[in-house]
Structures are given as C-alpha cells and as structure tokens.
Amino acid sequence: MTKKILVLPGDGIGPEIVAEATKLLEVLRREHGLVAEFEEAPVGGAGYDAAGHPLPEDTLRLAKAADAVLLGAVGGPRYDTLDWELRPERGLLGLRSELNLFANLRPAILYPQLASASALKPEIVGGLDIMILRELTGGAYFGKPRGIRTRDDGVREGFNTIIYDEGEIERIVRSGFEIAMKRGRRLCSVDKANVLEVSQLWREVAIRVSEDFPDVELSHMYVDNAAMQLVRAPKQFDVIVTENMFGDILSDAAAMLTGSIGMLPSASLDADGKGMYEPIHGSAPDIAGQGVANPLATLLSVSMMLRYSLDEGALADRVDAAVSRVLDQGLRTPDIWTEGSSKVGTTAMGDAVVAALGE
Numbered sequence: 047m048t049k050k051i052l053v054l055p056g057d058g059i060g061p062e063i064v065a066e067a068t069k070l071l072e073v074l075r076r077e078h079g080l081v082a083e084f085e086e087a088p089v090g091g092a093g094y095d096a097a098g099h100p101l102p103e104d105t106l107r108l109a110k111a112a113d114a115v116l117l118g119a120v121g122g123p124r125y126d127t128l129d130w131e132l133r134p135e136r137g138l139l140g141l142r143s144e145l146n147l148f149a150n151l152r153p154a155i156l157y158p159q160l161a162s163a164s165a166l167k168p169e170i171v172g173g174l175d176i177m178i179l180r181e182l183t184g185g186a187y188f189g190k191p192r193g194i195r196t197r198d199d200g201v202r203e204g205f206n207t208i209i210y211d212e213g214e215i216e217r218i219v220r221s222g223f224e225i226a227m228k229r230g231r232r233l234c235s236v237d238k239a240n241v242l243e244v245s246q247l248w249r250e251v252a253i254r255v256s257e258d259f260p261d262v263e264l265s266h267m268y269v270d271n272a273a274m275q276l277v278r279a280p281k282q283f284d285v286i287v288t289e290n291m292f293g294d295i296l297s298d299a300a301a302m303l304t305g306s307i308g309m310l311p312s313a314s315l316d317a318d319g320k321g322m323y324e325p326i327h328g329s330a331p332d333i334a335g336q337g338v339a340n341p342l343a344t345l346l347s348v349s350m351m352l353r354y355s356l357d358e359g360a361l362a363d364r365v366d367a368a369v370s371r372v373l374d375q376g377l378r379t380p381d382i383w384t385e386g387s388s389k390v391g392t393t394a395m396g397d398a399v400v401a402a403l404g405e
C-alpha cells in the first residue's frame with residue numbers, strides 16, 4: 047500500500063535541509079522500491095505566514111492522516127515577538143501533543159570518521175552509541191497551571207508545572223526497557239528524585255516496571271550528575287530514559303559528542319508506531335540561507351522513518367550506509383569540518399548521499 051508522508055519544512059534552515067531529504071526520498075521511490083507519496087504543508091513561522099497560525103488546521107489534518115511526518119525545524123527571531131500562542135514553537139508542540147507522540151528517540155552515535163570533530167578525546171568517545179529516550183508530551187512543557195500573573199503586591203511572577211501521572215511515566219519507561227532489550231540491556235533512568243516529588247514518583251514507577259524486565263539492568267541517576275557523566279564517560283550509557291525537559295537538554299549535550307548537533311536525528315512515536323521525524327537541532331537562524339547547514343541529521347531522520355514507520359528496514363540500512371560512505375569520502379559541512387577534509391555545502395552533501403545509495 048502506498049505510504050503517505052507529510053513533509054513540513056518549517057523555518058530558517060528547515061527548508062534547506064528538508065530539500066535534501068525529499069531529494070533522497072524521491073530517489074528511494076524512483077530507484078529503490080519505496081512505495082510512497084509526499085505532500086508538503088506549512089508549520090511554525092511558515093504556518094503563521096501562510097495561514098495566520100503556527101499549526102494551520104489543514105496541516106494538522108494532513109499530519110493525522112499521514113503514515114509519517116518529516117519536519118525540518120521551526121522558529122526564528124522574526125517570530126519571537128508574536129503572541130505566545132502564535133509562536134512557531136507552539137506549532138511543533140501542538141503536533142507532538144495532538145499526535146500523542148510521547149516517545150522521542152534521540153540516538154547519539156559517533157561515526158568513527160568524525161572522531162576528530164567530537165568535542166571529546168577519541169579515547170573517551172570512540173565507538174559511542176547511546177539512545178536517549180525523551181518523554182515528549184508531558185512535564186513542564188504541557189503541565190498546568192502555567193502562565194505569568196501579577197501578585198497582589200504588584201510584582202509579576204511566571205510559573206510552570208512539572209506534572210506526570212503514573213500512566214505517563216509507565217508508558218515511557220516501558221518503552222525504555224523495550225528499547226534496551228534490543229540493545230545492550232542497560233537502562234539509566236535520569237531524574238531529580240532528591241528534590242522533586244514528580245521525580246520520586248518517576249523512580250518508583252521505573253522500579254515497578256523493571257520487574258517485567260528482569261534481563262535489563264536498571265540504574266538511576268540525578269540529572270546534574272548525568273550531564274557531567276555524559277561528557278566525562280559517555281560510553282557508560284546504553285539507553286537513557288528521562289522526562290521532557292531533562293531530555294531536551296541532555297540530548298543537545300550528547301550531540302556534541304558526535305561532532306555536531308547537525309548529526310542527531312530523532313523519531314517521535316505514538317503507542318502504535320506512527321511517527322514524526324526531525325533533526326534535534328533548531329532553525330539555526332545564524333546560518334539560514336547560506337547553504338551551509340548540515341543535512342545529515344535530517345537524512346538520518348529519514349532513515350529512522352523508514353525503519354520505524356514505513357517498515358523499510360533494508361532501505362534504512364542503505365541510507366545509513368550511504369551517510370557513512372560519504373563521510374569516508376571526506377566530505378564535511380563546516381560544522382563537522384576538520385583539517386584535511388573537503389568542505390561542502392548542504393546541497394553537495396545531500397547529492398553525495400544520494401549518489402552513495404546505489405553503491
């Protein structure tokens with residue numbers, strides 16, 4: 047059956063990197079047997095420009111009807127002064143919650159060819175392959191009450207609520223165990239249980255769920271220590287499971303272990319495996335329009351889409367291998383460039399991956 051893929055380029059470098067992804071998908075369709083059709087729609091600032099809202103009704107309807115969604119990035123200084131509900135980021139958060147994409151997989155893998163681009167020494171980071179599983183539809187991002195209010199004494203205060211019920215904790219932790227079962231069978235649950243009640247409940251539930259997974263070794267770590275351990279000895283981790291905001295922060299830190307934030311893809315999945323796929327980075331306004339953004343995180347997100355939503359594991363392997371081959375050829379966008387390699391732009395990198403597909 048023909049799979050429906052909705053493509054949401056978004057803002058900033060979003061359209062530049064997504065153009066490389068659609069080029070790749072088109073070639074997979076024409077030459078490698080992918081049976082899919084694509085449709086494009088605006089989201090984020092582009093949604094606001096086109097329809098007055100960061101998540102236009104039509105875009106949401108198409109996303110719900112699609113088998114998978116590919117997103118570039120949203121946001122930019124042009125939109126930072128809009129009313130809160132109209133900001134591009136609200137469009138992305140709306141998609142995540144409307145589609146129930148509670149499980150966000152953010153793999154951090156160091157390609158051996160990029161060892162010298164990592165912020166860490168090769169002996170500390172060589173062979174790195176960790177999975178950060180970030181809860182994506184709860185916590186402070188969605189908890190109520192939230193807002194900015196003026197107190198009786200005239201002082202304004204801002205407030206958010208980190209809230210998780212047992213069911214929300216259980217389903218993400220269970221996903222963590224299931225992923226760990228297919229990998230190194232070690233799951234580290236990251237929390238702040240020494241300070242936050244919500245983390246205390248998180249830890250209790252994690253321990254309870256662990257009884258169903260006797261073959262997985264469960265450990266717990268406070269988030270501040272986890273941030274430190276990620277840059278001290280990242281290979282101690284196999285799978286990390288954590289709440290929404292901690293996962294946001296830790297995955298950006300983990301990205302630099304791999305050479306660049308331009309290398310980290312992600313999959314956001316619901317309970318049935320439907321997914322949205324996007325690089326973990328943002329719209330990079332500082333380099334937008336220059337043709338220098340690294341498209342590899344987006345191309346690797348296509349690979350995750352093929353694997354997790356389109357049941358095309360062999361094609362996913364082919365994309366992963368093509369990326370590796372292009373790195374073997376010494377091609378580097380500026381963010382991963384090191385002495386002795388060839389500096390290329392976004393389009394040349396995308397072309398090279400497509401060319402390496404057939405090899």
Ligand code: NAD
Nearest residue numbers: 119120121122308326327328329330331332333339340381
């Ligand atoms: P950012 O990830 O956009 O950029 C951080 C730094 O990384 C910048 O120096 C940027 O040039 C660099 N970078 C990011 N992606 C790159 C790539 N593919 N290739 C090369 N370099 C890359 O984060 P920010 O600057 O904090 O945020 C900019 C905007 O993006 C904000 O509006 C923010 O809300 C939004 N944002 C969106 C998403 C998303 O859509 N998923 C994620 C993060 C931030």
Ligand code: IPM
Nearest residue numbers: 121135138139294326327328
């Ligand atoms: C990400 C981004 C988003 C987040 C923002 C843009 C809403 O930083 O996808 O990591 O915080 O989740």
Ligand code: MN
Nearest residue numbers: 294295298326
């Ligand atoms: Mn982020």
